[in-house]
Amino acid sequence: MDTQRTSFQRRQLLLGAAGAAALASPLSVLAQGAEEIVIGGSIPLTGVFAFAGVGINAGMGDYVKMLNDAGGIKGRKVKYVPEDTGYKVDVSVAAFKKITSQNKVNLYYGDSTGFSKTINPELDRNGNILMAGASFATELNDPKKYPNQFLVGPDYTEMFGILLKHIAKEKPGAKVAFVYSDSEFGRDPIESSEAMAKQLGLSVPIKIMTPAGSVDVSTEVIKLRRAAPDYTIFHGYILAPIPEFITQGKQQGMTSKWMGTFWTMDSSTVMKMGDAADGFMGVMPYRYYYDTEKAPMLEKIRALRPEYQSTAYIQGFLAAMLFTEAAKRTLDAGKPLTGPSLKAALNSIKDFDTGGLIGVPITISGNSIPVGRVYRADMKAQKMVAASDWIKL
Numbered sequence: 202m203d204t205q206r207t208s209f210q211r212r213q214l215l216l217g218a219a220g221a222a223a224l225a226s227p228l229s230v231l232a233q234g235a236e237e238i239v240i241g242g243s244i245p246l247t248g249v250f251a252f253a254g255v256g257i258n259a260g261m262g263d264y265v266k267m268l269n270d271a272g273g274i275k276g277r278k279v280k281y282v283p284e285d286t287g288y289k290v291d292v293s294v295a296a297f298k299k300i301t302s303q304n305k306v307n308l309y310y311g312d313s314t315g316f317s318k319t320i321n322p323e324l325d326r327n328g329n330i331l332m333a334g335a336s337f338a339t340e341l342n343d344p345k346k347y348p349n350q351f352l353v354g355p356d357y358t359e360m361f362g363i364l365l366k367h368i369a370k371e372k373p374g375a376k377v378a379f380v381y382s383d384s385e386f387g388r389d390p391i392e393s394s395e396a397m398a399k400q401l402g403l404s405v406p407i408k409i410m411t412p413a414g415s416v417d418v419s420t421e422v423i424k425l426r427r428a429a430p431d432y433t434i435f436h437g438y439i440l441a442p443i444p445e446f447i448t449q450g451k452q453q454g455m456t457s458k459w460m461g462t463f464w465t466m467d468s469s470t471v472m473k474m475g476d477a478a479d480g481f482m483g484v485m486p487y488r489y490y491y492d493t494e495k496a497p498m499l500e501k502i503r504a505l506r507p508e509y510q511s512t513a514y515i516q517g518f519l520a521a522m523l524f525t526e527a528a529k530r531t532l533d534a535g536k537p538l539t540g541p542s543l544k545a546a547l548n549s550i551k552d553f554d555t556g557g558l559i560g561v562p563i564t565i566s567g568n569s570i571p572v573g574r575v576y577r578a579d580m581k582a583q584k585m586v587a588a589s590d591w592i593k594l
Contacts, residue, residue: 216485238279238528238538240265240521241300242310243334249288253335253464253513254440258283260517263505264525265331273565274529280304281521306330307538308524310517314338314385317350324349324540331543333520335513337463339389342568347375349540351547352569353520354486355594357386360462361394361434363484363573363592368432369401376406378430378457380421380446382413387437406430415442422449425457434460440470447477458482459577467512469587471578479565479580482588486573487515487558489585497556511530512562518557524566529580 242261245254261490265281282304284296293316309324311317311334318340326329327350332350341347342356355363357498377398381387387410395405407428409421425446433450435443438461443470447459461483465471468489471478488496490503490510500511502518530546531538552562563570568576575589 202357211227220350235275235277236305237278238308238525239304239306240279240281240308240310240524241306242281242283243293243296243312243316244284244297244310245288245312245335246281246283246285248289250288250312250335253511254285254288256511256513257310257335257520259506259510260519261516261521263502264521266517267501267505268521268525274525275532277532279525279528282306284308286312286316288312290319294319297300301327301330307528307543308332310334310520310524311336314341316534317341317347321347321350327540329539331524331540331547331569333524335516337569338386344568347568350568351523351544351565353516353523354463354569355484355571355573356390356569357462358390358393358397359569359571359594360484361390361436362397362571362594364434364460364462364575365394365398365401365403366592366594367575367589369403372431374402374404375431376404376429378425378428378433379405379435380435381406381408381410382437384413384437387413390436411442413438416445418442418445419449422446422453425450425454426453429455430457432460433457434462435465436462439464440473443498444474444477447469447474447481450456451477460484463512466576466585467507471581472583472584474578476580478578481578482575484573485512485576485585486570487512487519488560489576490515491584492587494557494560496560498558501556508573515558519555522555522558523550526550526553559591561593 244258245251262281265279269278282300286293286296293312295408311332311333317334317336333353337352337356339356339358341350352478379391381391459481466483466485518528525544527547531542536542547565550565554562571594574591576585577588579586
């Protein structure tokens with residue numbers, strides 16, 4: 202089954218790349234030989250992160266096709282060139298070298314924090330590429346250290362900030378527990394978020410760190426129950442051991458509200474928790490595919506893909522939208538498509554309408570988009586429903 206799925210994903214990638222090439226080539230003649238604008242991508246279509254990579258790839262490809270169908274950017278077509286990385290940094294670096302050696306690349310999507318950090322010196326040396334990716338690492342939200350990169354949403358510390366602001370409004374003075382994985386991803390926002398909780402008048406009575414895919418968490422649940430938090434925020438996990446924590450906590454009489462961050466919050470992931478997920482909340486920078494509020498871009502996506510698309514799809518779609526908006530603004534200003542020019546154009550984005558993918562107009566002043574909303578799992582409806590307004594930091 203895994204082999205079949207892998208070969209299917211590879212075929213889909215080849216078809217998508219071939220389709221993008223077929224779409225771009227004849228039209229570029231119409232654009233009187235104008236050079237294509239190339240988006241390269243280190244995309245994890247196989248491996249542990251494939252559940253997100255497949256969606257990211259589809260979102261990027263769909264937006265590029267929509268844009269080209271509407272005439273491209275100032276008569277220039279956009280070409281999307283993805284390579285499968287299996288979510289391995291060395292393979293991702295090799296993919297970057299291959300794509301940039303065969304194409305004049307101005308925009309690039311990276312698959313991980315590890316890759317974003319590893320490739321950063323090369324981006325600085327190259328000078329012609331603006332990069333975003335799947336990472337929301339706080340470290341990358343530093344325009345001085347990472348001048349040619351940005352995050353397609355809030356960083357992990359900002360995600361905690363959005364949750365903590367919601368908690369402070371809902372229950373002033375609440376006790377909040379942090380449960381996180383023993384990984385760079387897991388540890389990322391913990392220290393700074395504890396300080397932020399105190400500033401908001403909240404207390405953090407306990408912090409629990411576990412291995413990423415823990416199975417037996419009974420000892421940790423006992424510690425958590427003793428701390429009696431009003432809210433428990435999980436971070437650095439996709440799914441396990443979150444359902445186990447919630448199930449055992451409820452069995453032991455805990456009344457905590459349970460929360461997660463972006464990579465836990467896709468609808469399909471939360472629904473896999475079963476009964477444990479009822480009322481589970483978390484931060485989401487984007488609208489869900491099935492949201493009913495007015496969102497013209499979601500309507501276009503639903504017309505194109507009538508079946509549910511993941512939040513990773515929305516992230517990939519929005520990444521392509523912001524990439525190409527930066528390119529358009531750079532060309533409008535009569536500037537060359539270099540990394541610094543593209544980043545300056547991106548940072549000129551103020552009160553920008555994403556077509557409702559994010560529910561409020563966005564401004565990108567640094568390396569992140571510090572906005573999100575708290576959603577709650579409604580297990581009867583099998584959907585995530587809004588539990589807060591859009592929160593800007």
